[in-house]
Amino acid sequence: MPTDQFPSDFEAAPSHVRRWWPAGVAAALLVGVIAFGAATGGDSGDSTPTTTIASGPTTTTTTTVPTLARTLKAGVQGPDVRRLQQRLKDLAFDPNLIDGDFGYNTTQSVWAFEKLVLKTPRKKVTGSITPESWQLMQQDNLIVPRRPQAPTESHVEIYLPEQVLVVFKKGKPILVTHISTGTGEDWCEEVTIDPGEQGNPGTEPLKKGICGNAVTPGGFYYFYNRKSGTRQSKLGTMWNPVYFNGGIAVHGAAQVPNAPASHGCVRIPMHVSEYFQTLVAYGDRVYVFDGVKEPEQYGAPVPPADKPDPNYTTTTSSTSTTSTVVQTTTTMKQKTTTTLPPPVPTATTSTVAQVPASSLP
Numbered sequence: 001m002p003t004d005q006f007p008s009d010f011e012a013a014p015s016h017v018r019r020w021w022p023a024g025v026a027a028a029l030l031v032g033v034i035a036f037g038a039a040t041g042g043d044s045g046d047s048t049p050t051t052t053i054a055s056g057p058t059t060t061t062t063t064t065v066p067t068l069a070r071t072l073k074a075g076v077q078g079p080d081v082r083r084l085q086q087r088l089k090d091l092a093f094d095p096n097l098i099d100g101d102f103g104y105n106t107t108q109s110v111w112a113f114e115k116l117v118l119k120t121p122r123k124k125v126t127g128s129i130t131p132e133s134w135q136l137m138q139q140d141n142l143i144v145p146r147r148p149q150a151p152t153e154s155h156v157e158i159y160l161p162e163q164v165l166v167v168f169k170k171g172k173p174i175l176v177t178h179i180s181t182g183t184g185e186d187w188c189e190e191v192t193i194d195p196g197e198q199g200n201p202g203t204e205p206l207k208k209g210i211c212g213n214a215v216t217p218g219g220f221y222y223f224y225n226r227k228s229g230t231r232q233s234k235l236g237t238m239w240n241p242v243y244f245n246g247g248i249a250v251h252g253a254a255q256v257p258n259a260p261a262s263h264g265c266v267r268i269p270m271h272v273s274e275y276f277q278t279l280v281a282y283g284d285r286v287y288v289f290d291g292v293k294e295p296e297q298y299g300a301p302v303p304p305a306d307k308p309d310p311n312y313t314t315t316t317s318s319t320s321t322t323s324t325v326v327q328t329t330t331t332m333k334q335k336t337t338t339t340l341p342p343p344v345p346t347a348t349t350s351t352v353a354q355v356p357a358s359s360l361p
Helices: 015-040 079-090 104-116 131-137
Strands: 050-054 062-066 154-159 164-169 172-178 186-193 206-213 219-222 225-228 230-233 236-245 248-253 266-269 285-289 316-318 323-325
Touching: 062 079, 079 104, 079 131, 104 131, 104 164, 104 172, 172 266, 186 230, 219 236
Parallel strands: 154 285, 248 266
Antiparallel strands: 050 062, 154 164, 164 172, 186 206, 219 285, 225 236, 230 236, 236 248, 316 323
16 A cells, blocks of 8 residues: 555544554565565576675675585586586686586596695595585685795696696686696607707607606796697607706696606696696796605706617618618697796795695695
């Protein structure tokens, strides 16, 4: 009933009733509107249960996010998977496509989240997100640098026990990615080395048999060179490599399993390698944590030297006294950048405060 229309016996009502009649009618109308909105679910059209999460410890601003009604893992699809992928992206764990399909790239991102944020040992990761871990994921500032006083605006921290790499810019993570590094095993293989790669100063690809040790040494280094496209080196095939320790580089690879698998390089997913070079610059510091000593305690040790494979033989064709080595080479169309001489960091070139590694439990 409009507040300016009164019942016929209004004048006969007590004075206090007449005085408060308009306010009472307005209150009744307000209650009715609220009840109607609650019954119809409002205008959002989203009936998904939600929970309110504080956006920060010192602010009163809140955001409302849908709760997770099931455990998400490889193979599942749906809007909740799309929300997970977007949240991973927001936190710098790049799952590649935001398509609602929990595929291998999303699994790799979840591995990194489990290992670095949930502190799950590498061998026990599940690649899944539970309702509980989804709630933790709503927090900000989950990843903080172990070297907040790094001398370069951007720096990289590589955690060998967790098999995770983080790019920090001004102390904030701009990329957190799963990696695969050196196995620590001895190996002997026939390799092809492109011109300009370590071990081939010539102008043609070189094929040879070598033996080495698949180690990614702990220490602190600088990015000193990068190349584009596919490169063949004595450590294997690399995509868009960025070098920081001799022939050891951060590079894209088709296979980045949940275990060390390389000859010493730092493998990253292919979709990450497409833009990784834009995140780092010549001279950016690289800290490699091996879980035994602090990087500064090692200095900048070079990778183990390789040696010729004593059992390697080439195909030959012989005449009475001459043996000719027959070697087939393949020239690949590649785009390379100018190789800059690497800096030679030592343990005394820069003093970096050592602080405990930290991230929220």
